[in-house]
Amino acid sequence: MARPAPSADTAQRILDVAERLVQTRGFNGFSYADIAETLRVTKASLHYHFPSKAVLGKQLIERYETTFLAALRAIEAGSTEPREQLKRYAKIYADVLRDGRMCLCGMLASDYATLPKPMKEEVKHFFDVNEQWLVAVLERGRKAGSLGFKGPALDLARVLVGSLEGAMMLARSYGDASRFDTAAERLIASL
Amino acid sequence: MARPAPSADTAQRILDVAERLVQTRGFNGFSYADIAETLRVTKASLHYHFPSKAVLGKQLIERYETTFLAALRAIEAGSTEPREQLKRYAKIYADVLRDGRMCLCGMLASDYATLPKPMKEEVKHFFDVNEQWLVAVLERGRKAGSLGFKGPALDLARVLVGSLEGAMMLARSYGDASRFDTAAERLIASL
Protein backbone atom coordinates (compact mmCIF):
# COMPACT_ATOMS: atom_id res chain seq x y z
CA MET A 1 0.00 0.00 0.00
CA ALA A 2 0.97 3.60 -0.57
CA ARG A 3 3.61 2.44 -2.95
CA PRO A 4 4.44 4.67 -5.90
CA ALA A 5 2.27 3.80 -8.88
CA PRO A 6 3.78 0.59 -10.21
CA SER A 7 4.64 0.57 -13.90
CA ALA A 8 2.08 -1.37 -15.84
CA ASP A 9 2.73 -5.02 -15.25
CA THR A 10 4.66 -6.91 -17.88
CA ALA A 11 1.75 -8.82 -19.34
CA GLN A 12 -0.08 -5.56 -19.96
CA ARG A 13 2.92 -3.97 -21.61
CA ILE A 14 3.28 -7.00 -23.84
CA LEU A 15 -0.38 -6.71 -24.78
CA ASP A 16 0.08 -2.98 -25.47
CA VAL A 17 2.87 -3.61 -27.94
CA ALA A 18 1.22 -6.63 -29.53
CA GLU A 19 -2.04 -4.73 -29.89
CA ARG A 20 -0.45 -1.96 -31.87
CA LEU A 21 1.41 -4.46 -34.03
CA VAL A 22 -1.77 -6.35 -34.90
CA GLN A 23 -3.61 -3.09 -35.52
CA THR A 24 -0.97 -1.94 -37.98
CA ARG A 25 0.49 -5.12 -39.50
CA GLY A 26 -2.09 -7.83 -38.91
CA PHE A 27 -1.83 -11.07 -36.99
CA ASN A 28 0.49 -12.65 -39.56
CA GLY A 29 2.56 -9.50 -39.92
CA PHE A 30 4.33 -9.47 -36.58
CA SER A 31 6.32 -11.88 -34.44
CA TYR A 32 7.39 -12.41 -30.86
CA ALA A 33 10.72 -10.99 -31.94
CA ASP A 34 9.06 -7.66 -32.75
CA ILE A 35 7.54 -7.41 -29.29
CA ALA A 36 10.77 -8.55 -27.64
CA GLU A 37 12.78 -5.88 -29.43
CA THR A 38 10.40 -3.09 -28.47
CA LEU A 39 10.28 -4.09 -24.81
CA ARG A 40 13.93 -5.15 -24.77
CA VAL A 41 13.27 -8.55 -23.31
CA THR A 42 13.83 -11.96 -24.86
CA LYS A 43 11.32 -14.01 -26.77
CA ALA A 44 11.51 -16.69 -24.08
CA SER A 45 10.32 -14.15 -21.57
CA LEU A 46 7.26 -13.41 -23.66
CA HIS A 47 6.43 -17.10 -23.79
CA TYR A 48 6.39 -17.14 -19.99
CA HIS A 49 3.48 -14.67 -20.03
CA PHE A 50 1.77 -15.91 -23.19
CA PRO A 51 2.66 -19.53 -23.95
CA SER A 52 1.55 -19.30 -27.56
CA LYS A 53 0.67 -16.66 -30.12
CA ALA A 54 -2.87 -18.03 -30.17
CA VAL A 55 -3.26 -17.36 -26.44
CA LEU A 56 -1.75 -13.91 -26.82
CA GLY A 57 -4.15 -13.16 -29.66
CA LYS A 58 -7.20 -14.31 -27.73
CA GLN A 59 -6.33 -12.20 -24.71
CA LEU A 60 -5.68 -9.28 -26.99
CA ILE A 61 -9.24 -9.39 -28.26
CA GLU A 62 -10.72 -9.89 -24.81
CA ARG A 63 -8.92 -6.84 -23.46
CA TYR A 64 -9.81 -4.80 -26.53
CA GLU A 65 -13.48 -5.65 -26.18
CA THR A 66 -13.45 -4.67 -22.52
CA THR A 67 -11.89 -1.32 -23.33
CA PHE A 68 -14.31 -0.82 -26.17
CA LEU A 69 -17.30 -1.56 -23.97
CA ALA A 70 -16.05 1.01 -21.48
CA ALA A 71 -15.95 3.57 -24.30
CA LEU A 72 -19.54 2.71 -25.21
CA ARG A 73 -20.62 3.20 -21.61
CA ALA A 74 -18.82 6.54 -21.63
CA ILE A 75 -20.83 7.55 -24.68
CA GLU A 76 -24.05 6.68 -22.90
CA ALA A 77 -22.94 8.74 -19.92
CA GLY A 78 -21.98 11.69 -22.09
CA SER A 79 -25.10 12.04 -24.21
CA THR A 80 -28.50 10.44 -24.49
CA GLU A 81 -29.24 11.79 -27.94
CA PRO A 82 -29.04 8.88 -30.44
CA ARG A 83 -27.54 10.81 -33.33
CA GLU A 84 -24.92 12.32 -31.06
CA GLN A 85 -24.18 8.86 -29.72
CA LEU A 86 -23.62 7.59 -33.26
CA LYS A 87 -21.25 10.46 -33.94
CA ARG A 88 -19.29 9.63 -30.84
CA TYR A 89 -19.28 5.97 -31.82
CA ALA A 90 -17.71 6.91 -35.14
CA LYS A 91 -15.25 9.12 -33.31
CA ILE A 92 -13.87 6.08 -31.49
CA TYR A 93 -12.84 4.72 -34.87
CA ALA A 94 -11.53 8.10 -36.02
CA ASP A 95 -9.35 8.45 -32.92
CA VAL A 96 -7.88 4.98 -33.41
CA LEU A 97 -7.13 5.82 -37.03
CA ARG A 98 -5.44 9.10 -36.15
CA ASP A 99 -3.28 7.17 -33.71
CA GLY A 100 -1.99 5.30 -36.77
CA ARG A 101 -3.95 2.16 -36.11
CA MET A 102 -6.81 0.13 -37.50
CA CYS A 103 -9.58 -1.46 -35.48
CA LEU A 104 -8.07 -4.58 -33.92
CA CYS A 105 -11.00 -6.74 -34.95
CA GLY A 106 -11.21 -5.20 -38.39
CA MET A 107 -7.65 -6.34 -38.96
CA LEU A 108 -8.40 -9.76 -37.53
CA ALA A 109 -11.48 -10.07 -39.73
CA SER A 110 -9.12 -9.71 -42.68
CA ASP A 111 -6.84 -12.37 -41.24
CA TYR A 112 -9.84 -14.49 -40.35
CA ALA A 113 -9.04 -17.54 -42.48
CA THR A 114 -5.68 -17.98 -40.79
CA LEU A 115 -6.74 -17.40 -37.18
CA PRO A 116 -6.84 -20.08 -34.46
CA LYS A 117 -10.44 -21.03 -33.77
CA PRO A 118 -10.61 -19.42 -30.29
CA MET A 119 -9.66 -16.09 -31.83
CA LYS A 120 -12.32 -16.44 -34.50
CA GLU A 121 -15.00 -16.77 -31.87
CA GLU A 122 -13.74 -13.72 -29.99
CA VAL A 123 -13.68 -11.62 -33.16
CA LYS A 124 -17.30 -12.45 -33.94
CA HIS A 125 -18.28 -11.72 -30.35
CA PHE A 126 -16.73 -8.27 -30.63
CA PHE A 127 -18.83 -7.49 -33.67
CA ASP A 128 -21.93 -8.99 -32.08
CA VAL A 129 -21.57 -6.64 -29.14
CA ASN A 130 -21.10 -3.67 -31.43
CA GLU A 131 -24.18 -4.57 -33.42
CA GLN A 132 -26.26 -4.95 -30.28
CA TRP A 133 -25.20 -1.59 -28.94
CA LEU A 134 -25.98 0.10 -32.25
CA VAL A 135 -29.36 -1.61 -32.49
CA ALA A 136 -30.35 -0.18 -29.13
CA VAL A 137 -29.27 3.33 -30.15
CA LEU A 138 -31.00 3.10 -33.52
CA GLU A 139 -34.25 1.82 -32.07
CA ARG A 140 -34.35 4.60 -29.51
CA GLY A 141 -33.68 7.18 -32.20
CA ARG A 142 -36.38 5.81 -34.43
CA LYS A 143 -38.94 5.74 -31.65
CA ALA A 144 -38.03 9.27 -30.61
CA GLY A 145 -38.30 10.40 -34.23
CA SER A 146 -34.76 11.79 -34.30
CA LEU A 147 -33.49 9.04 -36.63
CA GLY A 148 -35.23 7.93 -39.80
CA PHE A 149 -34.62 4.57 -41.43
CA LYS A 150 -36.60 1.63 -42.75
CA GLY A 151 -36.35 -2.06 -42.00
CA PRO A 152 -34.68 -3.95 -39.17
CA ALA A 153 -32.33 -1.90 -37.00
CA LEU A 154 -30.03 -4.93 -36.97
CA ASP A 155 -29.52 -4.72 -40.72
CA LEU A 156 -28.65 -1.07 -40.45
CA ALA A 157 -26.34 -1.70 -37.51
CA ARG A 158 -24.46 -4.23 -39.61
CA VAL A 159 -24.18 -1.76 -42.46
CA LEU A 160 -22.75 0.80 -40.08
CA VAL A 161 -20.14 -1.49 -38.56
CA GLY A 162 -19.05 -2.79 -41.95
CA SER A 163 -19.01 0.65 -43.51
CA LEU A 164 -16.95 2.20 -40.74
CA GLU A 165 -14.48 -0.69 -40.83
CA GLY A 166 -14.19 -0.45 -44.59
CA ALA A 167 -13.87 3.32 -44.60
CA MET A 168 -11.11 3.03 -42.04
CA MET A 169 -9.21 0.52 -44.15
CA LEU A 170 -9.32 2.70 -47.23
CA ALA A 171 -8.53 5.91 -45.38
CA ARG A 172 -5.38 4.34 -44.03
CA SER A 173 -4.24 3.14 -47.45
CA TYR A 174 -4.41 6.73 -48.66
CA GLY A 175 -2.84 8.05 -45.46
CA ASP A 176 -5.80 10.39 -45.17
CA ALA A 177 -7.87 10.12 -42.01
CA SER A 178 -10.26 12.80 -43.27
CA ARG A 179 -11.56 10.27 -45.78
CA PHE A 180 -12.91 8.34 -42.84
CA ASP A 181 -14.54 11.43 -41.34
CA THR A 182 -16.27 12.29 -44.59
CA ALA A 183 -17.62 8.77 -44.93
CA ALA A 184 -18.77 8.59 -41.32
CA GLU A 185 -20.56 11.93 -41.57
CA ARG A 186 -22.36 10.85 -44.72
CA LEU A 187 -23.44 7.56 -43.18
CA ILE A 188 -24.84 9.17 -40.06
CA ALA A 189 -26.40 12.09 -41.94
CA SER A 190 -28.37 9.62 -44.07
CA LEU A 191 -30.36 8.47 -41.02
CA MET B 1 -3.33 -23.25 -85.27
CA ALA B 2 -6.22 -25.63 -84.80
CA ARG B 3 -4.40 -27.10 -81.86
CA PRO B 4 -6.46 -28.26 -78.91
CA ALA B 5 -6.94 -25.40 -76.50
CA PRO B 6 -3.60 -25.15 -74.70
CA SER B 7 -3.74 -25.23 -70.95
CA ALA B 8 -3.30 -21.77 -69.52
CA ASP B 9 0.37 -20.93 -69.55
CA THR B 10 2.32 -21.51 -66.40
CA ALA B 11 2.62 -17.89 -65.31
CA GLN B 12 -1.16 -17.53 -65.50
CA ARG B 13 -1.76 -20.67 -63.50
CA ILE B 14 0.66 -19.44 -60.85
CA LEU B 15 -1.21 -16.15 -60.72
CA ASP B 16 -4.53 -18.01 -60.46
CA VAL B 17 -3.39 -19.95 -57.42
CA ALA B 18 -1.64 -17.00 -55.81
CA GLU B 19 -4.68 -14.81 -56.36
CA ARG B 20 -6.97 -17.15 -54.49
CA LEU B 21 -4.42 -17.48 -51.69
CA VAL B 22 -4.15 -13.73 -51.23
CA GLN B 23 -7.91 -13.36 -51.42
CA THR B 24 -8.41 -15.88 -48.66
CA ARG B 25 -5.30 -15.68 -46.48
CA GLY B 26 -3.76 -12.30 -47.21
CA PHE B 27 -0.34 -11.43 -48.60
CA ASN B 28 1.46 -12.51 -45.42
CA GLY B 29 -0.63 -15.64 -45.07
CA PHE B 30 0.70 -17.69 -47.96
CA SER B 31 4.06 -18.76 -49.32
CA TYR B 32 5.68 -19.96 -52.52
CA ALA B 33 5.46 -23.43 -50.99
CA ASP B 34 1.66 -23.22 -50.97
CA ILE B 35 1.57 -22.40 -54.67
CA ALA B 36 4.18 -25.03 -55.47
CA GLU B 37 2.22 -27.73 -53.69
CA THR B 38 -1.02 -26.88 -55.46
CA LEU B 39 0.56 -26.82 -58.91
CA ARG B 40 2.94 -29.67 -58.12
CA VAL B 41 6.03 -27.83 -59.20
CA THR B 42 9.00 -26.72 -57.13
CA LYS B 43 9.45 -23.35 -55.48
CA ALA B 44 12.49 -22.74 -57.67
CA SER B 45 10.28 -23.06 -60.71
CA LEU B 46 7.99 -20.34 -59.40
CA HIS B 47 10.98 -18.03 -58.96
CA TYR B 48 11.76 -18.48 -62.65
CA HIS B 49 8.40 -16.90 -63.52
CA PHE B 50 8.21 -14.42 -60.64
CA PRO B 51 11.64 -13.62 -59.23
CA SER B 52 10.27 -12.25 -55.98
CA LYS B 53 7.05 -12.24 -54.03
CA ALA B 54 6.89 -8.47 -54.52
CA VAL B 55 6.89 -8.89 -58.30
CA LEU B 56 4.30 -11.63 -58.09
CA GLY B 57 2.12 -9.42 -55.91
CA LYS B 58 2.36 -6.46 -58.25
CA GLN B 59 1.42 -8.51 -61.28
CA LEU B 60 -1.43 -10.02 -59.31
CA ILE B 61 -2.98 -6.61 -58.80
CA GLU B 62 -2.38 -5.53 -62.38
CA ARG B 63 -4.16 -8.59 -63.71
CA TYR B 64 -6.96 -8.25 -61.18
CA GLU B 65 -7.55 -4.65 -62.15
CA THR B 66 -7.67 -5.57 -65.83
CA THR B 67 -10.24 -8.27 -65.16
CA PHE B 68 -12.22 -5.92 -62.97
CA LEU B 69 -12.26 -3.23 -65.62
CA ALA B 70 -13.58 -5.76 -68.11
CA ALA B 71 -16.41 -6.54 -65.70
CA LEU B 72 -17.22 -2.84 -65.43
CA ARG B 73 -17.36 -2.55 -69.20
CA ALA B 74 -19.66 -5.57 -69.26
CA ILE B 75 -21.97 -3.78 -66.85
CA GLU B 76 -22.08 -0.76 -69.12
CA ALA B 77 -22.88 -3.01 -72.06
CA GLY B 78 -25.62 -4.82 -70.15
CA SER B 79 -27.58 -1.90 -68.80
CA THR B 80 -27.51 1.88 -69.01
CA GLU B 81 -29.72 2.42 -65.98
CA PRO B 82 -27.54 3.79 -63.13
CA ARG B 83 -29.28 2.01 -60.26
CA GLU B 84 -29.14 -1.27 -62.14
CA GLN B 85 -25.47 -0.67 -62.84
CA LEU B 86 -24.83 -0.17 -59.12
CA LYS B 87 -26.63 -3.40 -58.34
CA ARG B 88 -24.48 -5.23 -60.84
CA TYR B 89 -21.39 -3.57 -59.41
CA ALA B 90 -22.30 -4.94 -55.98
CA LYS B 91 -22.96 -8.32 -57.56
CA ILE B 92 -19.32 -8.51 -58.65
CA TYR B 93 -18.39 -8.43 -54.97
CA ALA B 94 -21.15 -10.88 -54.03
CA ASP B 95 -19.98 -13.38 -56.64
CA VAL B 96 -16.39 -13.18 -55.41
CA LEU B 97 -17.58 -13.73 -51.85
CA ARG B 98 -19.70 -16.75 -52.81
CA ASP B 99 -16.63 -18.19 -54.47
CA GLY B 100 -15.08 -18.17 -51.00
CA ARG B 101 -12.86 -15.17 -51.61
CA MET B 102 -12.45 -11.58 -50.57
CA CYS B 103 -11.70 -8.69 -52.91
CA LEU B 104 -7.99 -8.93 -53.70
CA CYS B 105 -7.39 -5.27 -53.02
CA GLY B 106 -9.57 -5.27 -49.93
CA MET B 107 -7.27 -7.90 -48.50
CA LEU B 108 -4.20 -5.99 -49.59
CA ALA B 109 -5.57 -2.82 -48.03
CA SER B 110 -5.56 -4.70 -44.73
CA ASP B 111 -2.00 -5.81 -45.34
CA TYR B 112 -1.09 -2.34 -46.52
CA ALA B 113 1.53 -1.50 -43.88
CA THR B 114 3.57 -4.57 -44.79
CA LEU B 115 3.37 -4.32 -48.59
CA PRO B 116 6.31 -3.48 -50.88
CA LYS B 117 5.91 0.06 -52.18
CA PRO B 118 5.10 -0.91 -55.78
CA MET B 119 2.17 -2.96 -54.54
CA LYS B 120 0.88 -0.07 -52.44
CA GLU B 121 0.68 2.14 -55.50
CA GLU B 122 -1.19 -0.53 -57.46
CA VAL B 123 -3.70 -1.04 -54.65
CA LYS B 124 -4.52 2.65 -54.51
CA HIS B 125 -4.83 2.75 -58.28
CA PHE B 126 -7.39 -0.04 -58.16
CA PHE B 127 -9.53 1.91 -55.75
CA ASP B 128 -9.05 5.12 -57.72
CA VAL B 129 -10.42 3.41 -60.81
CA ASN B 130 -13.39 2.04 -58.88
CA GLU B 131 -14.18 5.46 -57.46
CA GLN B 132 -13.99 7.07 -60.89
CA TRP B 133 -16.33 4.54 -62.40
CA LEU B 134 -18.83 4.97 -59.58
CA VAL B 135 -18.64 8.76 -59.82
CA ALA B 136 -19.66 8.60 -63.47
CA VAL B 137 -22.58 6.29 -62.72
CA LEU B 138 -23.73 8.38 -59.76
CA GLU B 139 -23.54 11.65 -61.67
CA ARG B 140 -25.57 10.23 -64.53
CA GLY B 141 -28.17 8.89 -62.14
CA ARG B 142 -28.45 12.18 -60.34
CA LYS B 143 -28.82 14.16 -63.56
CA ALA B 144 -31.42 11.72 -64.83
CA GLY B 145 -33.26 11.97 -61.52
CA SER B 146 -33.16 8.22 -60.92
CA LEU B 147 -30.67 8.54 -58.04
CA GLY B 148 -30.99 10.99 -55.19
CA PHE B 149 -28.07 12.07 -53.04
CA LYS B 150 -26.49 15.27 -51.77
CA GLY B 151 -22.92 16.46 -51.95
CA PRO B 152 -19.99 15.39 -54.12
CA ALA B 153 -20.48 12.15 -56.01
CA LEU B 154 -16.86 11.34 -55.17
CA ASP B 155 -17.60 11.30 -51.46
CA LEU B 156 -20.48 8.94 -52.03
CA ALA B 157 -18.42 6.74 -54.32
CA ARG B 158 -15.85 6.39 -51.56
CA VAL B 159 -18.53 5.48 -49.06
CA LEU B 160 -19.80 2.80 -51.42
CA VAL B 161 -16.40 1.23 -52.07
CA GLY B 162 -15.50 1.24 -48.39
CA SER B 163 -18.89 -0.05 -47.31
CA LEU B 164 -18.92 -2.91 -49.79
CA GLU B 165 -15.38 -3.90 -48.83
CA GLY B 166 -16.25 -3.76 -45.14
CA ALA B 167 -19.51 -5.64 -45.56
CA MET B 168 -17.66 -8.33 -47.44
CA MET B 169 -15.09 -8.69 -44.68
CA LEU B 170 -17.72 -9.12 -42.00
CA ALA B 171 -19.92 -11.41 -44.05
CA ARG B 172 -17.00 -13.77 -44.52
CA SER B 173 -16.19 -13.84 -40.81
CA TYR B 174 -19.71 -15.04 -40.14
CA GLY B 175 -19.63 -17.41 -43.09
CA ASP B 176 -22.83 -15.77 -44.29
CA ALA B 177 -22.75 -14.20 -47.73
CA SER B 178 -26.35 -13.03 -47.36
CA ARG B 179 -25.10 -10.47 -44.86
CA PHE B 180 -23.29 -8.84 -47.73
CA ASP B 181 -26.39 -8.87 -49.92
CA THR B 182 -28.50 -7.24 -47.24
CA ALA B 183 -25.94 -4.51 -46.72
CA ALA B 184 -25.48 -3.87 -50.44
CA GLU B 185 -29.23 -3.64 -51.00
CA ARG B 186 -29.59 -1.15 -48.17
CA LEU B 187 -26.75 1.00 -49.44
CA ILE B 188 -28.11 1.16 -52.96
CA ALA B 189 -31.71 1.59 -51.84
CA SER B 190 -30.71 4.67 -49.86
CA LEU B 191 -29.82 6.54 -53.06
Add this chain to the structure above:
DNA sequence: GTCTATAGGTGGATAGAC
Protein backbone atom coordinates in the same frame (compact mmCIF):
# COMPACT_ATOMS: atom_id res chain seq x y z
C1' DG C 1 11.50 -24.18 -67.97
C1' DT C 2 11.88 -27.34 -64.35
C1' DC C 3 14.60 -29.72 -61.31
C1' DT C 4 17.88 -30.73 -56.84
C1' DA C 5 20.21 -28.73 -53.43
C1' DT C 6 21.13 -25.32 -50.39
C1' DA C 7 21.97 -20.85 -48.51
C1' DG C 8 20.75 -17.60 -44.99
C1' DG C 9 17.26 -15.94 -42.37
C1' DT C 10 13.16 -15.89 -39.32
C1' DG C 11 9.07 -18.19 -37.37
C1' DG C 12 7.01 -20.05 -32.79
C1' DA C 13 8.29 -22.63 -29.05
C1' DT C 14 11.00 -25.21 -25.16
C1' DA C 15 14.72 -26.64 -21.58
C1' DG C 16 17.08 -25.40 -17.96
C1' DA C 17 20.29 -22.00 -15.47
C1' DC C 18 19.94 -18.03 -12.61
Add this chain to the structure above:
DNA sequence: GTCTATCCACCTATAGAC
Protein backbone atom coordinates in the same frame (compact mmCIF):
# COMPACT_ATOMS: atom_id res chain seq x y z
C1' DG D 1 10.30 -13.80 -14.13
C1' DT D 2 14.05 -13.32 -17.16
C1' DC D 3 17.89 -15.15 -19.26
C1' DT D 4 21.00 -18.25 -22.77
C1' DA D 5 20.90 -21.67 -25.82
C1' DT D 6 18.73 -24.36 -28.90
C1' DC D 7 15.25 -26.98 -31.82
C1' DC D 8 12.95 -27.58 -35.92
C1' DA D 9 9.87 -25.99 -39.24
C1' DC D 10 9.32 -22.73 -42.58
C1' DC D 11 10.48 -18.62 -45.27
C1' DT D 12 12.32 -16.18 -49.68
C1' DA D 13 15.72 -16.68 -52.79
C1' DT D 14 19.79 -18.47 -55.62
C1' DA D 15 23.23 -21.68 -58.08
C1' DG D 16 23.74 -24.83 -61.30
C1' DA D 17 22.49 -29.48 -63.49
C1' DC D 18 19.35 -31.31 -66.83
